[in-house]
Amino acid sequence: MSTSAVSTEELMQMALELVDFDRLPADSAIYVSGDGIERVLFGLDIGTGELLLARQLGYQAVIAHHPVGLAHRSWFVFKRHIDLMVGAGVPRNVAARAVESKMEALRISGQSRNYERVPMAARVMGMPFLNIHAPLDEMGRRVMQDAVDVALRADPDAALGDVAAALARLSAARRAETEVMVPLGDSAARAGKVVVAHGALTNGGYDVARVCFDHGVDTVVYIHVSPEDLKRLRNDGRGQLIVIGHLVGDAFGIEPYVRALRVRGLEVGMLSQVVAGESP
Ligand SMILES: [Fe+2]
Numbered sequence: 001m002s003t004s005a006v007s008t009e010e011l012m013q014m015a016l017e018l019v020d021f022d023r024l025p026a027d028s029a030i031y032v033s034g035d036g037i038e039r040v041l042f043g044l045d046i047g048t049g050e051l052l053l054a055r056q057l058g059y060q061a062v063i064a065h066h067p068v069g070l071a072h073r074s075w076f077v078f079k080r081h082i083d084l085m086v087g088a089g090v091p092r093n094v095a096a097r098a099v100e101s102k103m104e105a106l107r108i109s110g111q112s113r114n115y116e117r118v119p120m121a122a123r124v125m126g127m128p129f130l131n132i133h134a135p136l137d138e139m140g141r142r143v144m145q146d147a148v149d150v151a152l153r154a155d156p157d158a159a160l161g162d163v164a165a166a167l168a169r170l171s172a173a174r175r176a177e178t179e180v181m182v183p184l185g186d187s188a189a190r191a192g193k194v195v196v197a198h199g200a201l202t203n204g205g206y207d208v209a210r211v212c213f214d215h216g217v218d219t220v221v222y223i224h225v226s227p228e229d230l231k232r233l234r235n236d237g238r239g240q241l242i243v244i245g246h247l248v249g250d251a252f253g254i255e256p257y258v259r260a261l262r263v264r265g266l267e268v269g270m271l272s273q274v275v276a277g278e279s280p
């Protein structure tokens, strides 16, 4: 075993340190522990097929981004939207009310899933397996907010379309087949105060965006939004929304982690062309 070999615990710890998290969030987990790992396969979504592929290609561990069978507990991470809203100027009691309904829906629907399915396959195969979600999405949120802030410092009156274009110029966005969209608001209008609401399990939907618009935020950035939530926001007739695209938004957070693994001397295979592990 070479000096670069790591354990699954070290793989997780490296992600937590990237964003200064002192605890494992409820949407991230080590399903099968292992050590002596030098070759790891990373994918956004891992199922039994990808685990078998990893074994066949000689990988010693698999890291998923999205939670694999944690729906019964990952709903709790949606609460992070409260801090994001408070940081954007929303009073805490208003922010707390804005997450209630979605958190309850996530908690109830989380009871229906077979949370053992893929983790058990990994266990039976003896394949070290973990998923890292909120820490990498928090990293991605910082990357996107920084890109937005740089654009607004260069031109405080930048248009909504200019801010979307600044995000679309980042390398992961250029590799993707999706577009950075402006589905709400006039691209020529001033972007104003822009808040990237990401890193809290999933997008904040209608309630989080509406509360932000009610409290001085001109533009909200999500990586994806449901058609129903978008319709409701459009019906309100105010606010501006930029949608990055799911793979691209996730790439911004995953890439710094993959680079850190490679600096550590690990070989990382990627099940993505959008998430390439290059500099943003
Ligand atoms: Fe993500």
Ligand SMILES: [Fe+2]
Residues within 6 Å of the ligand: 066, 246, 250
């Ligand atoms: Fe995602």
